[in-house]
Amino acid sequence: MRPPVKILTEADLRALVPLDAEAVACIRDAFVALATKPVAMPPILRLDIPEHRGEVDVKTAYVPGLSHFAIKISPGFFGNPALGLPSTNGMMVVLSATTGLVEALLLDNGYLTDIRTAAAGAVAADALARPNATRAAILGAGMQARMQLQALALVRPLAGATVWARDAGRAHAFAAEMTATLPFPVSAAVTVHEATEQADVVVTTTPATAPILHRVAPGTHVTAMGSDAGHKNEIAPELVAAAHYVADRLSQTRMLGELHHAGLAGDFPELGQILAGLAPGRSDALQITLADLTGTGIQDTAIATLALARASGAGAGQTFTL
Amino acid sequence: MRPPVKILTEADLRALVPLDAEAVACIRDAFVALATKPVAMPPILRLDIPEHRGEVDVKTAYVPGLSHFAIKISPGFFGNPALGLPSTNGMMVVLSATTGLVEALLLDNGYLTDIRTAAAGAVAADALARPNATRAAILGAGMQARMQLQALALVRPLAGATVWARDAGRAHAFAAEMTATLPFPVSAAVTVHEATEQADVVVTTTPATAPILHRVAPGTHVTAMGSDAGHKNEIAPELVAAAHYVADRLSQTRMLGELHHAGLAGDFPELGQILAGLAPGRSDALQITLADLTGTGIQDTAIATLALARASGAGAGQTFTL
Numbered sequence: 001m002r003p004p005v006k007i008l009t010e011a012d013l014r015a016l017v018p019l020d021a022e023a024v025a026c027i028r029d030a031f032v033a034l035a036t037k038p039v040a041m042p043p044i045l046r047l048d049i050p051e052h053r054g055e056v057d058v059k060t061a062y063v064p065g066l067s068h069f070a071i072k073i074s075p076g077f078f079g080n081p082a083l084g085l086p087s088t089n090g091m092m093v094v095l096s097a098t099t100g101l102v103e104a105l106l107l108d109n110g111y112l113t114d115i116r117t118a119a120a121g122a123v124a125a126d127a128l129a130r131p132n133a134t135r136a137a138i139l140g141a142g143m144q145a146r147m148q149l150q151a152l153a154l155v156r157p158l159a160g161a162t163v164w165a166r167d168a169g170r171a172h173a174f175a176a177e178m179t180a181t182l183p184f185p186v187s188a189a190v191t192v193h194e195a196t197e198q199a200d201v202v203v204t205t206t207p208a209t210a211p212i213l214h215r216v217a218p219g220t221h222v223t224a225m226g227s228d229a230g231h232k233n234e235i236a237p238e239l240v241a242a243a244h245y246v247a248d249r250l251s252q253t254r255m256l257g258e259l260h261h262a263g264l265a266g267d268f269p270e271l272g273q274i275l276a277g278l279a280p281g282r283s284d285a286l287q288i289t290l291a292d293l294t295g296t297g298i299q300d301t302a303i304a305t306l307a308l309a310r311a312s313g314a315g316a317g318q319t320f321t322l
Numbered sequence: 323m324r325p326p327v328k329i330l331t332e333a334d335l336r337a338l339v340p341l342d343a344e345a346v347a348c349i350r351d352a353f354v355a356l357a358t359k360p361v362a363m364p365p366i367l368r369l370d371i372p373e374h375r376g377e378v379d380v381k382t383a384y385v386p387g388l389s390h391f392a393i394k395i396s397p398g399f400f401g402n403p404a405l406g407l408p409s410t411n412g413m414m415v416v417l418s419a420t421t422g423l424v425e426a427l428l429l430d431n432g433y434l435t436d437i438r439t440a441a442a443g444a445v446a447a448d449a450l451a452r453p454n455a456t457r458a459a460i461l462g463a464g465m466q467a468r469m470q471l472q473a474l475a476l477v478r479p480l481a482g483a484t485v486w487a488r489d490a491g492r493a494h495a496f497a498a499e500m501t502a503t504l505p506f507p508v509s510a511a512v513t514v515h516e517a518t519e520q521a522d523v524v525v526t527t528t529p530a531t532a533p534i535l536h537r538v539a540p541g542t543h544v545t546a547m548g549s550d551a552g553h554k555n556e557i558a559p560e561l562v563a564a565a566h567y568v569a570d571r572l573s574q575t576r577m578l579g580e581l582h583h584a585g586l587a588g589d590f591p592e593l594g595q596i597l598a599g600l601a602p603g604r605s606d607a608l609q610i611t612l613a614d615l616t617g618t619g620i621q622d623t624a625i626a627t628l629a630l631a632r633a634s635g636a637g638a639g640q641t642f643t644l
Contacts, residue, residue, distance in 0.1 A: 002407065005429060007329070009644055045367035047391070049384050052420050058380055058393060062371050069369070071380060073393055073415055075422030083421065085324065091415065091424050093395055098374050099405065100397030102413050105427060107327060107644055322331055322429055 004319040006104040008307065012317050013108045016310045017303065019115055019147060021154055024126075027119035028275060030302035033063045034249070035272030041249070041297050053078040061297035068094050068103065070304035072297065074113060086110075092304045104308050104317075112307060116299040118147035120248065120271075121223050124291035125201050126155035127274050128246060128282055129221035133200030134159040139192060139212060139234070140205035141165035141174040144225065148203045153182060156201065161186045164195035166206075196220075204234040211236035211261075218286040224258050225293040235290065237262040243290035244282065246271050257292040325418075326641040328426040330629065334639050335430045338632045339625065341437055341469060343476055346448075349441035350597060352624035355385045356571070357594030363571075363619050375400040383619035390416050390425065392626035394619065396435060408432075414626045426630050426639075434629060438621040440469035442570065442593075443545050446613035447523050448477035449596050450568060450604050451543035455522035456481040461514060461534060461556070462527035463487035463496040466547065470525045475504060478523065483508045486517035488528075518542075526556040533558035533583075540608040546580050547615040557612065559584040565612035566604065568593050579614040 008016070017023060033039060041061040048055050054077040062069045074090040081087055092112060094104040106112060125133075133156045138145045141163055149161055161178070163186060165171040171188040178186040189195035192212055196202050203223045204213055214236040216222060222243065226234045240262035247253040247270050254260055259268070269279030271291060282289050311317050330338070339345060355361055363383040370377050376399040384391045396412040403409055414434060416426040428434060447455075455478045460467045463485055471483055483500070485508060487493040493510040500508040511517035514534055518524050525545045526535055536558040538544060544565065548556045562584035569575040569592050576582055581590070591601030593613060604611050633639050 007642065009642065040369055040371065042367055042369050045364055045380055045382065047362055047364050047382050047384055049362065049391075049419060049422075051386065052422075054419075054422050056382070056393070056417070056422060058367055058382070060367065060369050060378070060380070062369055064373065069371075071378070071395055073417075073424070075417060075424075077420070077422035080421055085421055085423065089423060093413065093415070095378070095395075095397060097371060097376075098399075099402055099407055100371075100374075100376050100378060100399035101407065101411060102395070102397075102429070107424070107642065109644060320329065320331065320429065322431060 002101060002322055003103060004321045005102055006311060006317045006319050007107065008104065008311055008317040009107050010109045010111050012311065013106060013111055013307055016314065016316060017112065017115055017307050019118055019150055023115055023303070023306070024119045024122045024151065024154055026302050026306045027116055027299055028123045030063070030298045031123060031272035032275050034296070034298050035270060035276045035278055037064050039063050039298055059297035059300055061301045062097060063298060063301055066301065066305050067097055068305045068308060069097050070094050070301045072113070072300040074110065092300060094304050094308055106304060106307060112303050114143060114147055116303040117144060117225060117295060118151040120293050120299060121148045121203060121225055122151035122155045124223045124271055124293060125152055125221060127271060128289040128291055129156060129201045130219060130285055133221065135198055135200050136161040137196040137199035137202045138163045138205065139195065139202065140226065141170040142205065144205040145174060146178065148205055148225065149178060150182070152201060152203065158184050160184050162189045162195040162199065164189045164192050206234055207232060208234045213239060215239060216288060218288065221289045223291045223293060227257050228294050230256055230260060233261040234258065240264065240290060243288040246274060246289065246291045248293045249296050252294045252296065253292045257294045259292055324423060324644060325425060326643045327424055328633060328639045328641050329429065330426065330633055330639040331429050332431045332433050334633065335428060335433055335629055338636065338638060339434065339437055339629050341440055341472055345437055345625070345628070346441045346444045346473065346476055348624050348628045349438055349621055350445045352385065352620045353445060353594035354597050356618070356620050357592060357598045357600055359386050361385050361620055381619035381622055383623045384419060385620060385623055388623065388627050389419055390627045390630060391419050392416050392623045394435070394622040396432065414622060416626050416630055428626060428629060434625050436465060436469055438625040439466060439547060439617060440473040442615050442621060443470045443525055443547055444473035444477045446545045446593055446615060447474055447543055449593060450611040450613055451478060451523045452541060452607055455543065457520055457522050458483040459518040459521035459524045460485045460527065461517065461524065462548065463492040464527060466527040467496060468500065470527055470547065471500060472504070474523060474525065480506050482506050484511045484517040484521065486511045486514050528556055529554060530556045535561060537561060538610060540610065543611045545613045545615060549579050550616050552578055552582060555583040556580065562586065562612060565610040568596060568611065568613045570615045571618050574616045574618065575614045579616045581614055
């Protein structure tokens with residue numbers, strides 16, 4: 001007998017999967033699995049529709065031992081804001097890993113991607129930032145800027161944060177909103193240097209196509225999560241070269257990430273290898289560390305499996321009998 | 323305002339999209355577009371899950387001028403029959419080509435793939451078989467064997483058909499069922515030679531991994547549609563070499579189709595080029611023609627767009643407001 005298909009909307013998923021320590025632990029486990037298990041993660045399928053300024057990425061990954069795997073569809077159509085629509089949205093299809101049957105449709109409009117991306121930032125900072133890091137700097141003032149700062153506050157005892165954005169008005173709005181939301185003050189900076197000079201952790205969340213961050217103080221940890229396509233670039237090559245460089249997936253950051261632009265040869269550790277104790281993390285309090293996060297299908301499979309387990313436990317969503 | 327998502331089940335889709343002349347015309351148009359428009363059709367994303375004898379293919383294509391495009395998820399899990407489940411199933415996600423928003427979920431369990439695959443067989447036979455072809459031979463006795471014969475009857479005035487299958491009992495059941503369904507007699511043959519020696523059109527629909535069809539009479543058209551993976555092979559290399567060879571997508575048949583096994587170099591026409599008058603079809607009544615069909619994302623986008631247009635016209639399906 002074919003099991004019914006469960007359908008969860010964005011509202012369902014926002015209630016079921018908040019950005020919390022469990023979401024961070026779920027993504028941490030996914031990175032460990034990537035380093036220690038024979039995970040199957042094929043290259044991203046990408047379709048470009050230039051006449052509508054559109055692109056679609058499809059990602060998937062299978063993790064041995066997980067009951068399900070997700071296929072994520074992520075469209076980005078950059079003329080949408082002029083139509084009053086969000087430029088990015090998308091959904092996930094969750095299949096049984098044992099039968100391949102479609103078991104759930106997560107109509108999340110990209111919400112779970114936001115969560116798993118923010119959670120990966122927290123995992124990277126937790127693995128690489130100094131344990132006593134208290135000051136954060138966020139470059140960019142969009143949705144991921146907000147979520148990266150919230151995620152960082154889950155893994156380090158933050159006492160304050162600064163934000164820089166190309167649009168000063170958006171930086172000020174971000175600072176006011178986050179100061180009201182979080183238990184520490186957030187202020188807007190006029191330059192990248194002003195935002196980052198006192199920071200222990202810097203997170204770059206912009207769609208920049210030329211470097212915006214050129215140098216940081218000794219001991220700083222940098223998470224670069226804005227670059228998910230070959231033309232994007234946030235970090236200057238000399239900073240990549242000076243840092244202890246860590247990839248989410250090395251084969252991918254060589255194509256899409258900051259490593260691609262730095263043009264460095266040689267081997268570099270992946271975040272999961274550090275978490276699993278298979279590669280060295282931060283060596284000392286003065287080392288600069290850099291996590292290059294381009295986004296991986298295993299994060300999608302992990303967060304989707306968490307969402308489905310919680311939905312089943314809570315009896316959430318609607319079911320379709322086929 | 324974000325449009326709601328329409329959900330159509332297999333039962334909805336069976337009612338909306340039968341195998342008829344319009345479905346054949348829809349797929350014919352898709353092949354013409356492939357030859358004449360800047361279609362975007364990325365390589366197939368494939369995930370293998372060997373411990374559960376599972377595989378998943380994801381296909382997509384964008385056709386300039388069509389309002390939508392489909393992303394098709396096709397799992398095949400070959401231990402499923404032992405669990406009382408079908409080995410293949412799957413669904414399509416239909417997105418707006420202008421905004422990338424998910425507009426429909428076609429929970430078809432692979433039904434639309436069956437239709438677009440059968441329709442492609444009819445398009446190929448219509449383009450390449452002799453106009454007066456009346457006798458068909460079908461190799462294999464599964465779902466596609468049935469549908470290919472039905473599709474062929476839409477484009478040629480069939481007077482009779484023979485079927486061969488490795489399992490003689492299944493061939494006899496096929497013959498009885500199809501004789502009751504179609505307006506001409508269908509008989510079971512004991513050997514491939516007996517099935518095909520009098521045939522004007524031969525359709526191979528098996529999962530064979532070594533050639534089953536070695537020779538046909540002059541003037542025969544062969545449609546080979548069983549091979550959709552590198553290890554599958556139905557047609558002997560000498561027959562491929564002797565025939566006027568036509569690919570659905572040459573870059574794909576070089577990897578997955580009969581051409582792959584024949585090991586022939588050189589250039590070959592695609593079906594769409596022949597339909598568009600850009601490459602020669604059958605030269606004379608004695609030529610052997612061979613269509614090598616591996617399945618393309620453009621067929622999925624075309625049939626999904628047809629299904630969605632009909633569903634909108636009929637007010638079919640359920641809608642989810644997100």
